[in-house]
Amino acid sequence: MTSRRGFLAGLLAAGVVPKPGWADAGDPAYLTAARLPDRSYWLFGLTETGDELFRLPLPDRGHAAAAHPARPEAVAFARRPGTFAVVIDCVTGASKAVLESPPGRHFYGHGAFSADGGLLFAPENDYKAARGVIGIWDAARGYARLGEFSSGGVGPHDARLLPDGETIVVANGGIETHPEAGRTKLNLSTMRPNLTYLRLDGTAVDQTELDPALHRNSIRHLAVGPDGLVAFAMQWEGDLAAHPPLLGLHRMGGTPRLLAAGDEDHRRMQGYAGSIALAPASGQVAITSPRGGLVQMFDTVTGTCLASHAGPDVCGVSDAGRGFLITAGTGIVSLAGAQGEIWRRRHACQWDNHLVRVARG
Amino acid sequence: MRRALVLVAALWAGTAAAEAPVAAIVEGHVLPGFTRLAEASATLDATADDHCAPEDPALRAAWGAAFDAWIAVSHLRFGPTETGDRAFALAFWPDSRGATPKALAGLIAARDPVVETAEGFATVSIAARGFHALEFLIYDPAFTGDDAAAYRCALVQAMAGDIARIAADILTDWRADYAERMRDAGGNDTYRTPDEAAQELFKAVSTGLQFTSDTRLGRPLGTFDKPRPTRAEAWRSGRSLRHVVMSLDGTRDLALMLAEGHPEAAAALDAAYGRAFAIARDLDDPVFAGVETPEGRFQVEILQQAVDAIRRVVAQDLGPTLGVAAGFNALDGD
Structure with missing residues (x-):
């Protein structure tokens, strides 16, 4: 059988030069932001075994990245209330473009490409009006900003494309912030988070809110399965003694189902889930709590909590096929499944909030 | 492994x-x-x-x-x-x-x-x-x-x-x-262990300090190009700086009680709070009206930095004595 590299070499020899794909970036499996000991910020490409493939400088603290579905290109977003996103060529390490959010807007740190990679959708804060918008950026033509539409709520934090390729799901965290007040939460008494489904032209097709008693449970991060299952992670802004669930599952048009571990383990999450990942092969979902130093894995069908693994400052989590790849502020990258940790290695950096899997082939 | x-x-x-x-x-x-x-x-x-x-x-x-x-x-x-x-x-x-x-x-x-x-x-x-x-x-x-x-x-x-x-x-x-x-922490459902009750009090210190830095000071500071003196807390009655000092008093009292038995953490807290109080005492601007001038703004920023220095001591010196993680993501998630 012809190997992929051999096949490419053959094409090159024949004078047929294909556009570079992710293989030309060394086929990184994951992207993640990090801080080095000298306090500089970088975007890293990691292999499936947690080895560094490349590192590219960022102007300030990053949050998450979006990997282009075809080109070896990633958009690394600034941490909220940052106003930049850097388009990085993951083959050469060069910055191909810098997105500046328009006046009166800032990024939240996440974004999602359309299925063909032609458009990039980024949650943004229209902070004067205290409304969330989804900015539309032209990934086919140098990332010009094409426009925006309402996110359907306040504080849209994360957005993902559904497998139908026609819908994006947005986690409207519900929290009003204004860059002049830093990260101060301005509306905790009245916040109303929701999950909104939008067509790519901005038409809202579904929206779901939790029970009013949970209106201080900020819906923040998303993972989407190949069957359209949406998993969402929450951060509780109410009384810590209340311990509401921090994980939910939803399908467009359905009602959300909230999951929590047994009481003792659930409390150890300290009301805070920082990242979320679905592992379709095993039908599992994982959430992390850096505050509790805990990763929890659940069965998405039964809703049972399968495992709670301790790990200081864990936050980034991503599907790794036979388990979850997990990153921590301690520099540790580990692979773990419900049965326990499979391996770990340590890098001399602090991994930031999210670990993004690069969709390949 | x-x-x-x-x-x-x-x-x-x-x-x-x-x-x-x-x-x-x-x-x-x-x-x-x-x-x-x-x-x-x-x-x-x-x-x-x-x-x-x-x-x-x-x-x-x-x-x-x-x-x-x-x-x-x-x-x-x-x-x-x-x-x-x-x-x-x-x-x-x-x-x-x-x-x-x-x-x-x-x-x-x-x-x-x-x-x-x-x-x-x-x-x-x-x-x-x-x-x-x-x-x-x-x-x-x-x-x-x-x-x-x-x-x-x-x-x-x-x-x-x-x-x-x-x-x-x-x-x-x-x-x-x-x-x-x-x-009675440990004997009821709200606080299952004494650690949980201590951590609740710790969180009160850290979020109280964050509110003072980000909101009581951060809102009037606005941005360099657009300072916002009328966003100071209770400026109509001239109480903005007073609130900063009184809220620092409140969290200091609690933080020092939490640090009991940890003299090094207590000393670091005492020094950091002392510095912030000294800066506040010298600040002749009860409603932060001065944020509209470069010098006035500088004074308020210095105070904000002093409050942030307290926050670092609280996170790095006090938190670990109470079993509160002080990691990169734990302290500053999103």
Whole structure:
């Protein structure tokens, strides 16, 4: 059988030069932001075994990245209330473009490409009006900003494309912030988070809110399965003694189902889930709590909590096929499944909030 | 590999060595603070009965004393203060959308009879209740003129009564129930271990400091190009800097009690707070009006940096003694 590299070499020899794909970036499996000991910020490409493939400088603290579905290109977003996103060529390490959010807007740190990679959708804060918008950026033509539409709520934090390729799901965290007040939460008494489904032209097709008693449970991060299952992670802004669930599952048009571990383990999450990942092969979902130093894995069908693994400052989590790849502020990258940790290695950096899997082939 | 995992788990467990004097903190910090708030609020209520005119010095003094008592406990945002949004009903701020003046103007324009009963007033939007709403009625020229004086008098009295009832309810809940839940941490469902109660108090310190830095100082600072002096807290009554100092006093008291038995953490806290108080003492700008000039702005930024320095000491020196993770993501998630 012809190997992929051999096949490419053959094409090159024949004078047929294909556009570079992710293989030309060394086929990184994951992207993640990090801080080095000298306090500089970088975007890293990691292999499936947690080895560094490349590192590219960022102007300030990053949050998450979006990997282009075809080109070896990633958009690394600034941490909220940052106003930049850097388009990085993951083959050469060069910055191909810098997105500046328009006046009166800032990024939240996440974004999602359309299925063909032609458009990039980024949650943004229209902070004067205290409304969330989804900015539309032209990934086919140098990332010009094409426009925006309402996110359907306040504080849209994360957005993902559904497998139908026609819908994006947005986690409207519900929290009003204004860059002049830093990260101060301005509306905790009245916040109303929701999950909104939008067509790519901005038409809202579904929206779901939790029970009013949970209106201080900020819906923040998303993972989407190949069957359209949406998993969402929450951060509780109410009384810590209340311990509401921090994980939910939803399908467009359905009602959300909230999951929590047994009481003792659930409390150890300290009301805070920082990242979320679905592992379709095993039908599992994982959430992390850096505050509790805990990763929890659940069965998405039964809703049972399968495992709670301790790990200081864990936050980034991503599907790794036979388990979850997990990153921590301690520099540790580990692979773990419900049965326990499979391996770990340590890098001399602090991994930031999210670990993004690069969709390949 | 298994050995490494066990070792990490052991190190992790080893950080949680809290024998924080929770009972002493409840007795010596929480209950006295909420008692002062209830007493000063009752005095405000009684004073408003006979002194409801905006300029009345007795009304202003009673309002100021009760507000002081609130700021001193405003970091204790858990349990009884959160029931039914009581804390927000006492102090709806920041008010980024101008809801308070809007709601007040609506009540006054309609001469809304909702002020006539305590039960009725308790249903009014929290933006039109509490210390900040009352400040508009006694310090803001838009609300202190001759127009509708009789109605405004009734509104002042309704607000004072409402504040007094909320403060009394918070104290009642603390005395009847919540104090025991904290003292008895480990024997009840709210706090399953003494660590959980200590961590709740720790969180009160760290979020209280964050609010002072980001909001009490950060909002008037705005940006260099667009400073926002009229976003300072309670600037109409000239209390902005006073609130910063009083809130620092409150968190300092609690932080030092939490640091008992950890002299190094206590010394670091003492030094960091001392520095912030010295800067605040030298700051001759009670409402941060100076943020509009480069020099004035610099002074307020220095104070904010001093508060942030306290936050670092709290996170890095105090937190670990109470089993609170001080990691990159744990401290500063999103």
